[in-house]
Amino acid sequence: MNILFATSEAVPLAKTGGLADVAGALPKALCGRGADTRIIMPKYEDIPWDFLERFETVDVFSVQLGWRIQYCGLLKGVVDGVVYYLIDNEYYFRRHGLYGYEDDPERFVFFCSAVMESIRRLDFRPDIIHCHDWQTGLIPFLLRRRYAFDPAFAGTYSVFTIHNLRYQGIFGKEKMMDLIGMGPEIFDDYGLGHNDAANCMKGGLQFADKLTTVSETYANEIQHPFYGEGLDGLLRWRAGDLSGIVNGIDTDLFDPMNDPAIDTPYRNSLPRKRRNKLALQRELGLPESEEIPVIGIVSRMVEQKGFDLIEGVFGELLDEPVQFAVLGSGDWRYEEMFRYAAEHRKDKIAVRLGYDDGLARRIYAGSDMYLMPSLFEPCGLSQLLALRYRTVPIVRETGGLVDTVRPYNEYTGEGSGFSFSSYNAHEMLYTIQRALRLYKDENAWKSIVLNGTKDDYSWSRSAKAYLAIYEQLASKRKEQESWPVTS
Structure with missing residues (x-):
C-alpha cells in the first residue's frame, strides 16, 4: 500500500505539539511494516537548513484559490529513511512560527489545494491520503467534491485523524467560497457549514472514509457534548467509522539506557x-x-x-x-x-x-x-x-x-x-x-x-492498528473494482 501523510507539522522538521511527534514517527513504523508511507507538509522558514539541504525541487506549478493564482513548488527529500515532500510558497510559509497568523485559514486552504494538485505530480500514487487535524480537513472534502470523477484519484481513500477537537479552523462562509471557488451549496447539512460559519475540521469529519483519534477513551468522549466541541452529533453519526488508537513513542529516541541528555544511563534500576x-x-x-x-x-x-x-x-x-x-x-x-x-x-x-x-x-x-x-x-x-x-x-x-x-x-x-x-x-x-x-x-x-x-507503547503496536484500517479501505476498493461494468 501507498500511504501519503498530509500534515501541518512533523518531527524532526517542524514541531509545535504532539501532532508533529505522531506525523514524524508513525510513518517510520508503517514503512517498517511494509507500507510505502510518505509525508507532505509546508516548507516553513523554521525548518533547519541541515534538513532543507537534502531536498530538491521536483516540480513547479500554479494553484488557484478563487481569483488568485498562487505559485507552488514541490520539493522531495529523505529524512530518517522516510520520503518527505514540501509545499513551497514564500507568501504563505516564509514566516517565523507555524501558526497564529490572521490569514491562517487562507494559508491552509492553499496547502490543502496544493496537496491535491501535487498528487498528480508525485512519483507514486497514494492509495490512502491520511490527514491530520483541521489544517488538512479540506482534503477529504476536495477529494469527494472537486476530484470525485478525476481519474487521477480513482480508488483513492482518505483517513482523517483528530488530534485535538478543540481547534477546528473556523472562519466566514464568504471567505471559504472565495478561496475554494465554490458556491453556498457546500454549506448544506452535509457540507462545511457549522454554526453559520465554515469549519475545516468538519470537512474532515464529514467526508473522510475513516476517522480515527488518538485514544479509545477520547473516541468515546467526543461523542458527548462536554468533550464534543459542538461536533458530537456528527461524531455520533460517524461512530461506525470512528476508531481510537493510542499514540506510541519512539522507544529508540527516548531510551534511558542510551539518552545522552541524562546523567546516568539506567533501565530498571x-x-x-x-x-x-x-x-x-x-x-x-x-x-x-x-x-x-x-x-x-x-x-x-x-x-x-x-x-x-x-x-x-x-x-x-x-x-x-x-x-x-x-x-x-x-x-x-x-x-x-x-x-x-x-x-x-x-x-x-x-x-x-x-x-x-x-x-x-x-x-x-x-x-x-x-x-x-x-x-x-x-x-x-x-x-x-x-x-x-x-x-x-x-x-x-x-x-x-x-x-x-x-x-x-x-x-x-x-x-x-x-x-x-x-x-x-x-x-x-x-x-x-x-x-x-x-x-x-x-x-x-x-x-x-x-x-x-x-x-508496549512503541509505535509498532499503533502502526498495526492503522494498517488494519487501511486494509479495510483497500478491500473496499478491490470489491468495487470487481463489480461488473454495466452500460
Whole structure:
C-alpha cells in the first residue's frame, strides 16, 4: 500500500505539539511494516537548513484559490529513511512560527489545494491520503467534491485523524467560497457549514472514509457534548467509522539506557535512576536528597492541562515533603504562580519557563512522579515518556490517560500509576498525598515502577492498528473494482 501523510507539522522538521511527534514517527513504523508511507507538509522558514539541504525541487506549478493564482513548488527529500515532500510558497510559509497568523485559514486552504494538485505530480500514487487535524480537513472534502470523477484519484481513500477537537479552523462562509471557488451549496447539512460559519475540521469529519483519534477513551468522549466541541452529533453519526488508537513513542529516541541528555544511563534500576534525581536537583538548585520525592511537570501552562487545579491547592502542595521540577510556558497567571513560588520556596520548587528538550528529558529521568491533571487529553505523550523513564504518572482519568495509566491497587499489587476521576483540586491533592505515602514503601514503589514496564507503547503496536484500517479501505476498493461494468 501507498500511504501519503498530509500534515501541518512533523518531527524532526517542524514541531509545535504532539501532532508533529505522531506525523514524524508513525510513518517510520508503517514503512517498517511494509507500507510505502510518505509525508507532505509546508516548507516553513523554521525548518533547519541541515534538513532543507537534502531536498530538491521536483516540480513547479500554479494553484488557484478563487481569483488568485498562487505559485507552488514541490520539493522531495529523505529524512530518517522516510520520503518527505514540501509545499513551497514564500507568501504563505516564509514566516517565523507555524501558526497564529490572521490569514491562517487562507494559508491552509492553499496547502490543502496544493496537496491535491501535487498528487498528480508525485512519483507514486497514494492509495490512502491520511490527514491530520483541521489544517488538512479540506482534503477529504476536495477529494469527494472537486476530484470525485478525476481519474487521477480513482480508488483513492482518505483517513482523517483528530488530534485535538478543540481547534477546528473556523472562519466566514464568504471567505471559504472565495478561496475554494465554490458556491453556498457546500454549506448544506452535509457540507462545511457549522454554526453559520465554515469549519475545516468538519470537512474532515464529514467526508473522510475513516476517522480515527488518538485514544479509545477520547473516541468515546467526543461523542458527548462536554468533550464534543459542538461536533458530537456528527461524531455520533460517524461512530461506525470512528476508531481510537493510542499514540506510541519512539522507544529508540527516548531510551534511558542510551539518552545522552541524562546523567546516568539506567533501565530498571532505582538506585541508578536516583543518581539522575541528584543531578537534576543539583542542576535546578534544589536541595539534593534521594529521600525527598520529586514531581516533574513538562507542559504548556494552560487550563486544559489542569493548571487551575494546581493553582487551587498550590500552597498545600508546597507544604508536603516533596520537590517540584517544572518546565513549560503558557498563560501569564500560571507562569507568575510558578515564578513567585520558585523565588520564595527555593527548597521546594524550581521552574524553567520556555522549552528545552535536554532539560525535559532530565526531568523525566530525574523525577519520581509526573503530574498530568488534564481537563481533557486526547492521548498525551508525556505520561508515556514518564513510563518509559520509569517515572510514575499521576493523572486525571480522561482520554488517553485512562487508556495508558493503570491505577495502582494496593491489594493486588497491580497498576503503573495514580489517577483521580473528578476534575477537583482536592481530589488531585489527595491522590498526590497517597502517592507520597507509598513512595516511602520501597517494595511497593519498586513494584509500581516495574508494572509500568510491562505495557508496549512503541509505535509498532499503533502502526498495526492503522494498517488494519487501511486494509479495510483497500478491500473496499478491490470489491468495487470487481463489480461488473454495466452500460
